Amino acid sequence: xxxxxxxxxxxxxxxxxxxxxxxxxxxxxxxxxxxxxxxxxxxxxxxxxxxxxxxxxxxxxxxxxxxxxxxxxxxxxxxxxxxxxxxxxxxxxxxxxxxxxxxxxxxxxxxxxxxxxxxxxxxxxxxxxxxxxxxxxxxxxxxxxxxxxxxxxxxxxxxxxxxxxxxxxxxxxxxxxxxxxxxxxxxxxxxxxxxxxxxxxxxxxxxxxxxxxxxxxxxxxxxxxxxxxxxxxxxxxxxxxxxxxxxxxxxxxxxxxxxxxxxxxxxxxxxxxxxxxxxxxxxxxxxxxxxxxxxxxxxxxxxxxxxxxxxxxxxxxxxxxxxxxxxxxxxxxxxxxxxx
Numbered sequence: 001x002x003x004x005x006x007x008x009x010x011x012x013x014x015x016x017x018x019x020x021x022x023x024x025x026x027x028x029x030x031x032x033x034x035x036x037x038x039x040x041x042x043x044x045x046x047x048x049x050x051x052x053x054x055x056x057x058x059x060x061x062x063x064x065x066x067x068x069x070x071x072x073x074x075x076x077x078x079x080x081x082x083x084x085x086x087x088x089x090x091x092x093x094x095x096x097x098x099x100x101x102x103x104x105x106x107x108x109x110x111x112x113x114x115x116x117x118x119x120x121x122x123x124x125x126x127x128x129x130x131x132x133x134x135x136x137x138x139x140x141x142x143x144x145x146x147x148x149x150x151x152x153x154x155x156x157x158x159x160x161x162x163x164x165x166x167x168x169x170x171x172x173x174x175x176x177x178x179x180x181x182x183x184x185x186x187x188x189x190x191x192x193x194x195x196x197x198x199x200x201x202x203x204x205x206x207x208x209x210x211x212x213x214x215x216x217x218x219x220x221x222x223x224x225x226x227x228x229x230x231x232x233x234x235x236x237x238x239x240x241x242x243x244x245x246x247x248x249x250x251x252x253x254x255x256x257x258x259x260x261x262x263x264x265x266x267x268x269x270x271x272x273x274x275x276x277x278x279x280x281x282x283x284x285x286x287x288x289x290x291x292x293x294x295x296x297x298x299x300x301x302x303x304x305x306x307x308x309x310x311x312x313x314x315x316x317x318x319x320x321x322x323x324x325x326x327x328x329x330x331x332x333x334x335x336x337x338x339x340x
Contacts, residue, residue, distance in 0.1 A: 025291055027062040031108035033101060033124050034115030035086040036072030036079035039138055042279040043112060044093045051280055059284045065112075067096045069104045073117030076199060101127050110290040111135040118200060119143030122151055129158035134293070136286045137164040139212070140204040141302060145310040145332040150340070152299050161289050163297040166212040168192070168260055170285055171276030178216050183268030187246045190214040190262030190273065194235050194251040202316070203249075203309035207235065209260060210249050213273065214239070215305045217264050218247045220298075222308055224324045227315040237312045307332075 030047070032040050044065040050057055070087050073079035091097055098104050101124065105111075111133050113124055118140035128135050141164040142148040155162045168174065177185070192210030196202050203211055215222075221242040230236045234251035241247060250257055262273040285296050304325065310332070311323040 025062055027064070028110060028287075028290060029066045029108045030063060030110045030112065030290070031066060031104045032068040032090070032095070032112045032114050033104065033128075034072035034113065034120075034138075035068055035070040035090060036082045037114055037116045037138065038086070039279065040068070040086055040112070040114050041089045041093070043283050044090055044095060046280055046283055048093045048095070053280075056280065056284070060287055063287055063290075065090070065093070065095050067098050067104050067107045069098050069101050071101075072115035073120065076117050076197065078197075079116040105131045105133060109133065112286070113137045117143065118204060119147070122147050122154075125151060125154065129154055129160050132158070132160055134161040134290050136289070137162060139164060139166050139208050140200065141306065143200050143204070145201075145306055145328060146335040148303060148306045149329075149332055149336050152303055153336075156299070161293045161295055163289060163295050163299075164302055165282065165285075165297050166209045167279055167282035168209050168213045168276075169216045169297070170281040171273070171278075173271060173273050173276060174213060174216050177264055177266075177271050177273070178219075181269070182264060182266030182271050185217050185219075185245065185247075185264050185266045187248075188214055188217045188262060188264040189248045189250065190217070190260075191250045191252045191257040192260045201310055201313045202235070203237070203312055204306070207249065207251065208305075208309065210252075210262070211237075211309055212305060213260065213262060214247045214249050215301055215308070217262070217273070218245065220301050220304050221245070222247065222304060222325055224322050225308055225311040225315055226320060226322045227312045228320045235312075237308075237315075239308055303329075 047060055047063055047065045068090050070083050087097055111128050113135055121137055121142055142151055190210045190213040194207035197205040218241055222239045223242055224240045225237055227237045230250055232253050234253055237249045239247040252258055260275045264271050307325045307329050310328045311325050314323045314328055315321055
């Protein structure tokens with residue numbers, strides 16, 4: 001069984017108040033930490049006004065976004081300049097704006113950690129875990145591979161349901177391929193925008209979308225990475241998976257690789273991965289986790305995804321040399337050991 005298909009069930013009595021029964025689920029009060037991304041308005045509109053497709057109403061029935069703590073990034077201008085606007089939009093949708101994370105946690109059952117800046121996630125997450133609140137962490141999960149390990153370790157130790165994902169993971173074709181529609185993938189190629197932010201590893205900021213699409217298709221088992229450029233000068237990262245399988249991420253170019261997508265070859269056929277991004281698809285998975293405690297993305301796959309992107313940066317620093325994921329993971333774990 002692919003590791004990405006494993007599920008983790010947290011059967012703690014602490015979560016019985018979240019309405020785990022599928023019939024007549026209890027209402028859920030949810031809250032947001034960080035108002036510097038458009039995701040917050042998309043999620044809030046669906047929860048507080050209803051899904052665009054009325055047939056999806058049952059998937060979010062009884063769930064309401066009730067409070068938000070605006071603090072997101074402290075120094076990334078593209079994030080900080082958005083806070084005021086998203087704060088007003090959320091307030092207009094019936095969300096109460098609070099002045100501390102502690103106040104937020106007193107008012108909610110579950111948390112969307114939405115700060116655009118992965119560097120602040122670990123500190124923001126600690127009170128959430130202490131309060132035993134199920135939490136979704138928006139991408140990137142962290143600003144470094146070491147902090148990714150710290151977060152995943154903290155979540156495991158706390159026994160709190162958590163996952164981090166791009167919405168691209170839950171597109172219809174992507175999920176079909178992940179469940180074996182073309183058999184085991186021998187080669188996959190994905191693409192997405194890859195806007196850079198100097199405070200983060202190159203692919204963490206936006207290339208994570210296409211890289212997560214790649215890992216949803218390929219699963220875990222990537223051993224090494226080489227980074228170079230496409231003929232049109234865009235980022236290209238080639239991963240070597242166990243069993244001689246190959247996964248390639250490329251930055252989109254607005255032409256033959258426009259927006260998001262890819263293709264995959266398996267032992268039972270081939271498939272094209274179309275652009276199927278929908279915030280609601282991701283939201284429904286988040287609410288399902290809040291209600292059941294079942295985590296839809298294996299933490300080991302999340303760790304390997306971020307190690308893949310870190311190895312791509314290390315390959316860039318070495319002029320395109322091949323870099324193993326074990327090497328970057330060992331280095332990050334040593335950093336965590338030295339400074340937990």
